[in-house]
Amino acid sequence: MKIINNNSLLWLAAVIISASSCSSSPNQDAPQPKAQPVQVRVETPSLSSDNSITVTGQVEPVHTAHISTRVMGFITAIKVNAGDHVSKGQVLVTISNEDILAKLAQADAMLSSASAAYQSAEKDYQRFTNLYNQKSASAKELDNVTLQYQAAKAGVRAAEQMKAEARAMLAYTNITAPFAGIVAKKLADAGSMANPGMPILIIEQEGNLQVNASVPETEISRIKLKSPAAAWVESLNKSFTGEVVEINPSSIGSGGQFLVKISLPQEAQASLYAGMYARVRINTNGAPSSMDQETVLVPLSAINRIGQLDALYTVSSQGTALLRYVRLGKIYGDKVEVLSGLNSNEGFIIKAGGKLYNGVPVKAASL
Template sequence: MIFQQQKSATILVVLGIALLTACSSKEKTATETNIGPAINVTLATPSGNNGNTVNISGQVESSQTANISTRVMGYITSLQVKVGDKVRKDQLIATISNQDILAKRAQTDAAIAEAEATLKNAQKDYDRFTALYKQQSASAKELDNVTLQYNAVKARVEAAKQMRNEVNAMLSYTTLTAPFSGTVTQKMVDAGSMANPGMPIVSIEQAGTYQISAAVPEAEINQINQGQLVEVTIQSANKTFKGSVTQINQSSQFTGSQYIIKVSIPDNEKAGLYAGMYATIVLTNTNKIPTTNSNTVLVPLSSIENKNQLTGMYTVSANHTALLRWVRLGKTFGDKVEVLSGLANNETFITSADGKLYNGVAVKEKK
């Protein structure tokens, strides 16, 4: 009985060893099959900021923008435009209810008519008493009284006319027109809403006047000069061009220690741009003062892999296979992006490959 049990145990051990050997052989075969031929790749190491450039972010904006509003209170009776509409200079934008102003103008017109009628009568008295005084038939006192009355009526006519000018000016604020040709970018209210003095109704941007506005930190503003050439990259429009600094704000009192600069955009680069697009501006640091940490890790944007909401890049493992490394990105500088974590500043990564990369695929450096 004992002999049979020992025999059965021996058979089980032999079968187990055979099964493990077969599995190991299959895994080895599968691994060898997956390796396949090595893919030629181009390798690089991260570049850092050499301290000779200043990188800042900005936005495209129109150099001339107008918020259309009124100086009177009233209901908006009509609104002739919507967002995106092209408008011409002096084109009608909106109208405000003006019945009360029209009534006031009618009152001033009546006051002018009354004052002018009184003036005609005073003019006759003045002319008559002037003639009598010359004939010594009226005293100087009588002539002075008539002259005083005549001048008072003349002043009343002038006051009524100026009142009408004021009413006409108020009436003009009930008809809003475009101050220049451009595009409607915002509509704050609709017809039927109550307009209040100074409350914007629509915003208009002048066509073809785009520029870039950027905020420069206090530590870097001394490295920027008016007229300085800069490199501008607008990634969303796939544009890179040279611009020049046209304006430097000398105060940061209301911008939190950030100095606002304006950068021009060449006319041939304005097509396809929209206000609000983000831009990266690279300025040569003529003072050679380091502006960022020299350990900053910069890699080409083309080497970044996006999978769902994660970002990564391929590095090379000790076994000469591709290894996808998840990284956290920072600011974008032209065609490069800052890697905040996930890649050392001296670590090799893959910039391009002659085939499709995936984890575990064999790679070799292209000669």
């Protein structure tokens, strides 16, 4: 039988004590802290029957004037700049008019000469008429004088028309505003050569804007005059109501797109600018469409863009956030159609009080 020495016993005892102290570490069995649930607001999708059409459009003035001249000449002055307010009849542009003034002076001289010839012919006509009545002039002489008188009278009328034409041409050298509005664009400067039909300024009527939208040929038959419409202007994050005021009956030259004009309320005019883009939803008043079914709609604010995919958060059966990828369709104002990935009776997270990610506990609350 082997006898264990004292040193071996001491070493064995130290190992046992060390193992015992390690196994009784207080940190080993401490519970891990649980993640605090994120407060969220949960909603269900809204449903809408397919009785409307959504198209894109642009805010444009009802009345727009492209200011140009009818005469050729150098622009001597442009009295307004882009952004200036103008009143009806205000002089906007002046064109050089020296040649027209010369034509007007020539017309005046011709009118004076024609008037003198007319006065002389009139006296001869009256004289020969009296002589003919007194049997002192023949009928042939009276006929000759009558023809001279009528020719002189016609000469006066021709000279008057020439003078009126010169006056009209002179008036075209002072271009005035056709209506009160604002200068949208300035397309030329003083010293440039103005040609007939060449735009110099673009004037837009203020406070009278509308939305011009293009509707495809597959949907145009569903739209009627005075159909209710709503225009969502994303740059302002606002929606305005109106109605269809004009439907262009032809799509020639527009690639199968029909121009539809939608009025805007007066309270919207101050905040809108021509050229803003809008999404327009036109009510078809129950006219049937190619897809007569309910549409699942969710707010655009609930959609998360992840790369090239769209997703939103739902609540799992364990009470955690669950990222759900969805396929989107048409946009209706501040809402978007969900084609797949979310049922009409499923709830989704519209707002969260903290950061959301897959698996984080959530708690419904009124946010």
